[in-house]
Amino acid sequence: MTRDDRAAWQVLCQDRFQAGVPLSRYTAIRTGGPAKWLLDARDESEIASALGLARRLGIPTLMMGCGSNLLISDHGFDGLVVRLGPGFNRMTAAGLCVRAQAGATLKAVACFAADRNLSGLSFAAGIPGSLGGACYMNAGAFGGEMAQTITFLDCLDPEGRRLTVTVGQAAFGYRHSRMMEEGLIVLGAELRLQPGHKEELYRQMREYQACRLEKQPLTYPSAGSFFKRPAGLFAGKLIEEAGLKGLTVGKAQVSGKHAGFLINLGGATTADFLALKSEVQRRVMAASGVMLEPEVRIIPEEAGK
Numbered sequence: 001m002t003r004d005d006r007a008a009w010q011v012l013c014q015d016r017f018q019a020g021v022p023l024s025r026y027t028a029i030r031t032g033g034p035a036k037w038l039l040d041a042r043d044e045s046e047i048a049s050a051l052g053l054a055r056r057l058g059i060p061t062l063m064m065g066c067g068s069n070l071l072i073s074d075h076g077f078d079g080l081v082v083r084l085g086p087g088f089n090r091m092t093a094a095g096l097c098v099r100a101q102a103g104a105t106l107k108a109v110a111c112f113a114a115d116r117n118l119s120g121l122s123f124a125a126g127i128p129g130s131l132g133g134a135c136y137m138n139a140g141a142f143g144g145e146m147a148q149t150i151t152f153l154d155c156l157d158p159e160g161r162r163l164t165v166t167v168g169q170a171a172f173g174y175r176h177s178r179m180m181e182e183g184l185i186v187l188g189a190e191l192r193l194q195p196g197h198k199e200e201l202y203r204q205m206r207e208y209q210a211c212r213l214e215k216q217p218l219t220y221p222s223a224g225s226f227f228k229r230p231a232g233l234f235a236g237k238l239i240e241e242a243g244l245k246g247l248t249v250g251k252a253q254v255s256g257k258h259a260g261f262l263i264n265l266g267g268a269t270t271a272d273f274l275a276l277k278s279e280v281q282r283r284v285m286a287a288s289g290v291m292l293e294p295e296v297r298i299i300p301e302e303a304g305k
């Protein structure tokens with residue numbers, strides 16, 4: 001850490017960071033205390049310099065996409081939260097490839113591809129995340145997952161240095177990636193798709209969305225399926241079989257419509273969700289011997305233990 005670093009940080013604090021912004025504003029589950037600093041990044045160099053400085057100054061950082069898979073402590077985040085500002089959603093197509101920046105929503109990328117008769121992303125259209133968050137999580141649904149379409153990712157390492165990660169280097173697994181292991185920031189991705197028909201692709205997306213509306217409690221704030229699927233099993237089924245539909249802590253509840261979803265009845269806190277999560281884990285373990293592991297990213301990690 002140098003005096004220049006501290007001075008540069010002060011400039012960012014004055015000119016670019018917002019202080020004390022409640023993160024519940026940006027999470028799909030509508031909980032989360034304030035960020036000490038929040039940056040809506042304008043461009044890659046701003047992310048790189050803010051991350052590099054934070055690293056040298058020992059300040060924790062958190063990258064945030066659409067906030068659809070985040071459960072952040074009621075005490076907030078004692079560091080810098082970086083969001084991708086409006087300049088981070090450009091998309092281009094060439095042949096069977098689509099390149100998109102990490103801030104583009106999955107829905108926008110899926111529609112961009114469908115409009116060009118490119119197939120392979122219909123599964124993703126109803127996942128309410130950004131491309132960056134989806135690559136980090138290797139998000140998936142209806143038998144598809146991001147890893148099947150990606151050729152390479154443009155990333156930044158935690159020091160703010162640029163690197164290209166090919167699909168073979170990305171260590172994708174079920175809701176897992178190298179970006180998760182190494183704290184890499186996704187700036188954008190190239191996706192390789194197949195020829196398709198626009199009308200058929202939109203029909204498929206509507207069908208998937210109807211299926212979500214029928215099965216998922218989409219009228220309540222949530223982070224989607226709270227737990228990962230244990231090998232060969234379904235978390236929601238195990239929770240239902242343990243008799244936990246409707247189990248409530250404070251204002252957090254196991255959905256009666258889909259037991260895999262923990263929903264915010266209105267005014268829930270992250271503490272409510274963490275207590276509910278532990279109770280569900282305990283009772284499912286007692287009923288079936290399976291330890292459910294959260295899919296939702298709990299921040300800070302220790303809070304989820």
Ligand SMILES: Cc1cc2nc3c(=O)[nH]c(=O)nc-3n(C[C@H](O)[C@H](O)[C@H](O)COP(=O)(O)OP(=O)(O)OC[C@H]3O[C@@H](n4cnc5c(N)ncnc54)[C@H](O)[C@@H]3O)c2cc1C
Pocket residue numbers: 028062063064065066067068069070102126127128129130131132133134135136137138139140141179184185186187218222223224225297
């Ligand atoms: C109603 C509902 C339905 C859902 N259905 C599905 C589903 O069918 N399948 C599925 O897989 N998920 C589903 N989800 C969960 C969620 O939408 C996905 O995990 C999504 O990919 C998260 O993207 P995000 O941009 O919201 O990421 P965030 O929630 O903002 O962040 C998630 C993680 O990604 C990291 N991250 C975000 N952006 C970047 C970036 N640019 N670079 C590096 N790291 C980053 C964050 O630090 C965090 O650790 C659902 C959620 C909801 C609320």
